[in-house]
Amino acid sequence: MNRLRYIPFITWFSLLALANAQSSDESLTAQRQAFRLSENLRSTVAEATPEERSSSIENNQKTLTSGKYVVTQSWSQEKKYPRPYYVNVPKSRTLESTDKHNRFPVFIFLHGNGGNARSAMQGFMRRHEKMVNRYILVFAQGYQKSWNIVSERSKADDRGFIETIVQTLATFKNVAPDDFSIMGNSNGAALVNQMAIETTLPHIRNYITGVSQLNAWQHDGEHFKAKGDQNQYHAVAAPMKGKRLMNISGTEDKLVPYHGG
Template sequence: MMTVVRYLPLIAAFTVLQAGAATIVAETMQRPEGPRTYLLAQPASPAAGKLPLVILLHGHMGSANLTLGKGRIDDPAAAWLDVADREGLLVIAPDGARGSDNQRGWNDCRADAPSNPKTDDVGFIAALIDQAVAQHNADPSRVYLSGMSNGGGMVYRAATELGPRLAAVAVSNMLMPVKNLCAAPKRALPMLVAHGTEDKIVPYAGGEVGHSLLTGRGSNISAEESVKYWRDLAQLPPAPAVTQVPHRDAGDKTSLVRYVWGDDPKGVQVEFLKMEHAGHVQPSAAHRLPPLMLSILGKQNGDLEYADETWTFFKDKRVAP
């Protein structure tokens, strides 16, 4: 049975973090594998009625704190706090479980990533949705999932196993696995994929995931093949609408091209945000990674906030009847 523990203000273990006007509450959920932790961000002035819910999944070696800008670096995902206040969203950032390498991550579908945890992360995400609907007025028809890197791999798995509960999903800096533990998805979903052509961790052309510091992280198909997989599942026409995102900084050698299949923003669309010359990092103008990290991950584009791009893709979509 699922139990959620909310730490009260008089208890030392309770944490309320302020980021702008959004209130972030640290919570713990009891699961069969043990306690699981997450952060819940609530807008200061939520709109009347039920609230859209966005769940953000961090990458391998990440955390919920890092996702919402409370870690060692200014993560681009922290821009979701501004979106939450502006649009009246609930945002949940859960912590992954520790794998055999003692790093937090997710039990995605890569059969050749032995360091992944073995936890029931699909069940955990489903329980988070149930909890948000039951206690925080989340709209069950407006549940959205976005993940980065290993978190993006978990989004692919959730899109397969929780598809009927999700209105739309987004994946950045992760591609579909070569060796798949999971059944093939049978349900088309609105899908946004963002990937850098010079990603040093998850190669754009496919192949082994990793870096000199990472081993045993599996292998993926290419970016184009990953996008085509979901486009074919949705039976969308092969010709996309193509938009060059306006460039902000002449000194920024990266650029963004947006490809969209499907012309109905309320229907099943597939978007590919191709990050030319960018690496293993989400675009952001306001949240920039330090040079040392970029020397490992590759260049960061600054032409838009990835959170804004994702919410624009999500906002009109609802769970299919």
């Protein structure tokens, strides 16, 4: 059976742990620990209002620019609903920030339950200047400030939402299509776990989860499970091989115990 590879490494990811401090279900203890570790569904890209957005996606535009973008989705709660995500592109290129084709890697951040993308973006960019200068940063907004995993307010296809973002951004000439990383905090981390288990996109190299190990829905102790349309987690999943996963948790966390439970 295919298994996700948990790689025990301390890299710059540990410095990014839980950068969004807006979530209602986050653990302060785990934050401190982390920083110490140094429908049938159509998804299309639509243009937001000029006031909300500093750039647009046009067929003849091949360079990604900073601004607000949206993915339009329909599901049981909404029809043709514009779901926003926010992009920040480094202002200049350096040998350290781009590959040999002058393309930037992409880092996607998913907020926790009760959080929001704009606050996450502001806090993250304020704290992590090197990331701002070296990565295209993406902050996606969960419907009703949540991600649909088990019983959250959102019933949207969040995996489809994130996959559409990845596939869209990968088409731009200043984006490295095979160098995406995705990190989530708490409820957002659970969506990162779902992505790691279910997605077949080749673009994402690194999966980082903060304060959310695999839960009993996503892994029953023997098998990985796919969420399914009704969040029943009946089908056994076979994750792609070679994915790199890092989990950051706090040993003193009482809400999400370090050793599970």
